[in-house]
Amino acid sequence: MNQLTFNELQSYLTLKYKEGVTSSALFMKLVEEIGEVAEVLNQIEGRKENLGDNSLEKELVDVIHYAMAIASINHIDLTKAIIKKDKQAAVKYNQSPDLEEFLVENKEH
Structure with a gap:
């Protein structure tokens, strides 16, 4: 698998979200994904029934994606x-x- 740098991911996200998206819209997605991380952790730690449809890896990637997208469209290195x-x-x-x-x-x- 290829190595990926923050700079490369940020360049990609800047291109992906170059039009029609706001920081607040991306933030709402980020909050949603953080909630999904909480759900998975609750399942892993036995506080909630494990429905088997979410993985911690997938949800953490989503959190990173949206946090980096917010930085990218705001020109933060x-x-x-x-x-x-x-x-x-x-x-x-x-x-x-x-x-x-x-x-x-x-x-x-």
Whole structure:
């Protein structure tokens, strides 16, 4: 299977949603998908009857899809944003390595 980067997925989603969709419409889909993740987790953990028609993998992919679509149509580079946000959190919570350091270390190995 091919590797996929955030940038590639965001470029695809920008193309896919280039016309006629709003951030709020995508957000409503995102909320719906988060609810479906909750349903699957409830089934997995025995709080609800397992109907067997949903999978956690599928629902998590849907959540990522809609979250990234919102970022894409709003011209947010999630790769840069995630690294920046993680660096801020690493400083705030005194954590090491931060994501950027981790990526550099992994490329060296």
